[in-house]
Amino acid sequence: MQSSQTWIQALFYLALITVSLYFLQFYILSDRLMVSHHKVTLKKHPNLPLRFNSDGTFKILQVADMHYGTGLTRCRDVLTSEFEWCSDLNTTLFLKRMIDAEKPDFIAFTGDNIFGSSTNDAAESLFKAFGPAMAARLPWAAVLGNHDQESTMTREELMSFISLMDYSLSQPNPLDPTKQQVTTNIDGFGNYDLRVRGPPGSHLANQTILNLFFLDSGDRAVVDGFKTYGWIKESQLSWLRGASKVSLTGT
Ligand SMILES: *[C@@H]1O[C@H](CO)[C@@H](O)[C@H](O)[C@H]1NC(C)=O
Ligand SMILES: *[C@@H]1O[C@H](CO)[C@@H](O)[C@H](O)[C@H]1NC(C)=O
Numbered sequence: 001m002q003s004s005q006t007w008i009q010a011l012f013y014l015a016l017i018t019v020s021l022y023f024l025q026f027y028i029l030s031d032r033l034m035v036s037h038h039k040v041t042l043k044k045h046p047n048l049p050l051r052f053n054s055d056g057t058f059k060i061l062q063v064a065d066m067h068y069g070t071g072l073t074r075c076r077d078v079l080t081s082e083f084e085w086c087s088d089l090n091t092t093l094f095l096k097r098m099i100d101a102e103k104p105d106f107i108a109f110t111g112d113n114i115f116g117s118s119t120n121d122a123a124e125s126l127f128k129a130f131g132p133a134m135a136a137r138l139p140w141a142a143v144l145g146n147h148d149q150e151s152t153m154t155r156e157e158l159m160s161f162i163s164l165m166d167y168s169l170s171q172p173n174p175l176d177p178t179k180q181q182v183t184t185n186i187d188g189f190g191n192y193d194l195r196v197r198g199p200p201g202s203h204l205a206n207q208t209i210l211n212l213f214f215l216d217s218g219d220r221a222v223v224d225g226f227k228t229y230g231w232i233k234e235s236q237l238s239w240l241r242g243a244s245k246v247s248l249t250g251t
Contacts, residue, residue: 116150
């Protein structure tokens with residue numbers, strides 16, 4: 001009799017401990033382990049395919065060298081009198097004004113989007129730098145300069161991250177058409193091809209009439225002891241030749 005009571009008590013305590021641990025993990029620890037408290041959302045895609053408009057236009061806004069820091073990083077190369085009142089936010093404002101004024105069909109960000117020495121969180125800077133393009137729900141794509149990878153992400157990580165951002169058409173590297181995998185035998189990160197079709201309802205509606213080739217021109221480099229910048233390598237040109245032949249033959 002005595003021993004069966006002890007057993008019941010032991011089981012009761014065991015159950016109590018299990019339930020407590022479960023609640024501790026579920027309500028307290030899991031919250032801390034989450035990256036953020038934001039609801040997980042899926043990447044938003046722009047309307048595809050890219051197309052010329054009915055009036056025959058396709059307007060591209062090209063933006064380079066935003067050198068974005070934290071969002072509040074001070075401007076460089078402004079008058080001393082302007083310094084106090086000039087930050088990354090002015091870049092954001094400028095980009096928004098350009099988008100409103102020009103109403104582009106596509107935005108191409110061509111490097112030094114963020115500035116390594118002014119940020120210690122590349123992801124946060126990327127969100128802020130490309131924010132206006134995402135807010136405008138415009139299709140956009142980016143490649144890297146030599147400053148983008150100078151903080152917390154490598155060039156490969158940056159291009160993967162950028163490719164996952166809302167409305168982004170960026171790719172780390174082209175898909176190998178035979179294997180349906182990302183091509184690995186190509187230098188750099190951010191080599192890809194975007195195709196733009198003819199206007200809706202026209203006889204070119206289902207054909208690519210413009211190819212936008214993006215190439216990674218690399219980071220800094222040292223050649224024969226001299227500090228210089230990277231360049232487009234033979235592997236990239238070889239891909240470019242192949243891809244442009246494919247698009248010329250209309251597939
Ligand atoms: C930056 O934006 C602020 C706020 O709109 C403005 O007062 C300031 O003049 C701008 N700075 C420059 C250099 O344009
Ligand atoms: C383009 O493709 C759509 C859908 O398959 C088809 O309805 C349309 O007739 C095609 N247009 C031309 C010009 O080939």
